[in-house]
Amino acid sequence: xxxxxxxxxxxxxxVRVFLAEKGITVPLEQVDLVALAHKTEAFTAINPIQRVPVxxxxxxxxxxxxxxxxxxxxALQPEPVLFGRxxxxxxxxxxxxxxxxxxxxLPISHVFxxxxxxxxxxxIPQVPAWAEANKPxxxxxxxxxxxxxxxxxxAAGDRYSVADITGxxxxxxxxxxxxxxxxxCAHVRRWHAAVSARPSAGA
Amino acid sequence: xxxxxxxxxxxxxxVRVFLAEKGITVPLEQVDLVALAHKTEAFTAINPIQRVPVxxxxxxxxxxxxxxxxxxxxALQPEPVLFGRxxxxxxxxxxxxxxxxxxxxLPISHVFxxxxxxxxxxxIPQVPAWAEANKPxxxxxxxxxxxxxxxxxxAAGDRYSVADITGxxxxxxxxxxxxxxxxxCAHVRRWHAAVSARPSAGA
Numbered sequence: 203x204x205x206x207x208x209x210x211x212x213x214x215x216x217v218r219v220f221l222a223e224k225g226i227t228v229p230l231e232q233v234d235l236v237a238l239a240h241k242t243e244a245f246t247a248i249n250p251i252q253r254v255p256v257x258x259x260x261x262x263x264x265x266x267x268x269x270x271x272x273x274x275x276x277a278l279q280p281e282p283v284l285f286g287r288x289x290x291x292x293x294x295x296x297x298x299x300x301x302x303x304x305x306x307x308l309p310i311s312h313v314f315x316x317x318x319x320x321x322x323x324x325x326i327p328q329v330p331a332w333a334e335a336n337k338p339x340x341x342x343x344x345x346x347x348x349x350x351x352x353x354x355x356x357a358a359g360d361r362y363s364v365a366d367i368t369g370x371x372x373x374x375x376x377x378x379x380x381x382x383x384x385x386x387c388a389h390v391r392r393w394h395a396a397v398s399a400r401p402s403a404g405a
Numbered sequence: 406x407x408x409x410x411x412x413x414x415x416x417x418x419x420v421r422v423f424l425a426e427k428g429i430t431v432p433l434e435q436v437d438l439v440a441l442a443h444k445t446e447a448f449t450a451i452n453p454i455q456r457v458p459v460x461x462x463x464x465x466x467x468x469x470x471x472x473x474x475x476x477x478x479x480a481l482q483p484e485p486v487l488f489g490r491x492x493x494x495x496x497x498x499x500x501x502x503x504x505x506x507x508x509x510x511l512p513i514s515h516v517f518x519x520x521x522x523x524x525x526x527x528x529i530p531q532v533p534a535w536a537e538a539n540k541p542x543x544x545x546x547x548x549x550x551x552x553x554x555x556x557x558x559x560a561a562g563d564r565y566s567v568a569d570i571t572g573x574x575x576x577x578x579x580x581x582x583x584x585x586x587x588x589x590c591a592h593v594r595r596w597h598a599a600v601s602a603r604p605s606a607g608a
Binding site for chain 2: 293349
């Protein structure tokens, strides 16, 4: 088994933090995104979408996409449960995991990819107006998330879950995108400090 | 239990088709997106993200997001299995479901929302350059999907799954976005005809 990884990119980190929470170790192979190693013929044969992370099993089977890899390991080793237990918790963790991905991480990624000079060779074409259009959405969602966190410790309830991993990594990705959590979002700041203090955050 | 729905939008249809495959009936309440009913204070109190579908349980618990609602019902009633069985199938169905959402449905949605005159009052600001930037990605992904379907009947393997639902609805959403599956993608066309012939497709 081998996990194609890239140390500084947000999606591979979602898998590394998830594995750290599970106490699972998988051999990593770095893919140099700056050198466009993910666009080579050899890597494209493994993942036609040309993205990391990708898990390759011993028999050659491939699972790409961070959340697909995490679900593979959740099925192999359920404890500690990170995608929920019982229909309601499963649904609510998935709701928050998707919101934190689609309403926070993805808009932040659009700001980064469409405004950062370093991305000019990887995001073709960069559309600066699209970067700008995403900024108010990020602030709106952080307000919604802040109100939810007023009454509970973690993103989807009383238990740490994969939604906290996605959320922590989204907030950390604000810095390279030259964004910041507003001072007014005190609950988001308290939650982010708490999830960042877990040993898994360094993975 | 009540499902807030919108008959013509793609994401609520993902849930309706999923429920039809499961043989589950849930009372629907229509939300008029053209009249901006999803932006009202009353609806925002149910779903702060202001989107459909939303499932409200009898005790008032809320599950928004199409895939979160589907996972709730998969946990309640596993058969027929639509998210996979066993770690490898679970991972590969999630990989394809995500690809069909993030690399196909979402780019098609961006083309529609950022180029269609009817969306000018709902997508503010429309960024026409972003609509254009998505078009080649859709074609690239359809080529990848076509090669995968050359050796199997369904999106993620030998069994119909939630990935087929997402993919069918993505392809159907190409028409209002004024896009079409290239003639060369014969396997995609064969697969789309097959999944569209299932009774659930009319849901």
